[in-house]
Amino acid sequence: MTAHLTPIRWCDDDSLELLDQRWLPSRRETLRIDTAEAAAEAITAMVVRGAPAIGITAAYGVVLAARQATGPEWPARLDAAMTRLGASRPTAINLFWALERMRAVITAHRHADAPPVERLLETARDIQRQDLADCLAMGAYGAELLAREAPKAVMTHCNTGALATGGHGTALGVIRTAWDRGLITHVHANETRPWLQGARLTAWELAEERIPVTLAVDSAASLLLAQGKIGWLIVGADRVTANGDVANKIGTFALAVQARHFGVKVMVVAPTSTFDASLASGDDIPIETRESRELTHQGERVVAPDGIDIYNPVFDVTPAGLIDVIVSEKGVIESPDRNSLAAWLDASDPGGFA
Incomplete structure (x- = not known):
């Protein structure tokens, strides 16, 4: 397995790091993503590509949106973020599959005072872990x-x-x-x-x-x-x-x-x-x-x-x-x-x- 290739990484500072595939193979550059809008733009611009990777990135994009959503309107803000992420690459069904996984978490907590950031982050990480296991199988x-x-x-x-x-x-x-x-x-x-x-x-x-x-x-x-x-x-x-x-x-x-x-x-x-x-x-x-x-x-x-x-x-x-x-x-x-x-x-x- 290519352990040294980590194109998608959630960072300790609660941001998302993407290996910018537009520059390969001439050089390795990473792009730090800290908003759902930036995640959607990265998907559209082919910073990250490939159906499973698009889905993983979108899931982390929802986490970024949740970290910035406050007040009683947080569910509507997350719905808007997922709509934007869903429009980034419409052919890859993995994108919508991942967003539905995230939407299920949001729905279960919709009446809470704040978005379930940690639960969403664990779901995104699980999507990434499961994809690796699926690939090996x-x-x-x-x-x-x-x-x-x-x-x-x-x-x-x-x-x-x-x-x-x-x-x-x-x-x-x-x-x-x-x-x-x-x-x-x-x-x-x-x-x-x-x-x-x-x-x-x-x-x-x-x-x-x-x-x-x-x-x-x-x-x-x-x-x-x-x-x-x-x-x-x-x-x-x-x-x-x-x-x-x-x-x-x-x-x-x-x-x-x-x-x-x-x-x-x-x-x-x-x-x-x-x-x-x-x-x-x-x-x-x-x-x-x-x-x-x-x-x-x-x-x-x-x-x-x-x-x-x-x-x-x-x-x-x-x-x-x-x-x-x-x-x-x-x-x-x-x-x-x-x-x-x-x-x-x-x-x-x-x-x-x-």
Whole structure:
């Protein structure tokens, strides 16, 4: 596990410290957060990213709001803070799952004279601790799948490692565990435009742990998959709908289509906090789009014509039919569809899921 990577840390002075991922890998800088508004801005600005990490950060943002809320109007102030945090990145369901955990604490204490700061802080810490435990469990389940066949290389997209979670990672957590057990031979990381999370973050995490990695331009994926040396495409998720469709970083859908063509299996790794039974299919997932400058500029250099139309979605939706297996902290769902997902989730968690 990447013990030296602590992207989210609650400090003794009751502030939140975030590793500013916008600067990696060139330098490590931390950002001190002391208001819920600053936490929301950090999520939107990609200081912290990755669905589980977004949820953890939002939970601590509620704690910051509670520390500053006084008087009989404190519940309304916390409600406003959670609304602002919920608007920071709308596709990641973990964000709303974490906020609902915090809202339950607030509701239980709504008639108190002051907000339950310590109880909220313990809940946020529990969300962070549980995410790490979930990542380790997913790593073990995913590695067991890879152990069914001879070791081969794997491909991954975006960043799903310790930087995106409470530690270890989801898809990258499977890769870490599998490498430790001698179940994979190499990792191919796609650069993941336009924010280059694969280049800046995934390649960096793997290099830090001396796991052999090759970084490739996104559009080279089909060439690599065609060589027959890659056994699995392993990716994370920002939302899984009731029929098994998966929202993940833009480019995942295309990769899954290519993987199916070349006979490469697709593994989605996501905690049950990423599952959203309220949405029937991927058609219902809100897809975040970002500003045009991310495509028209490289730093201060202009790389596109002035005034051109820009389409910059952050996520796409991979249909369940292109996914071989979904791995969660509670086990494995093979050939996911509406029926298999419902049956598996009922068996593993009779209380339902997010």
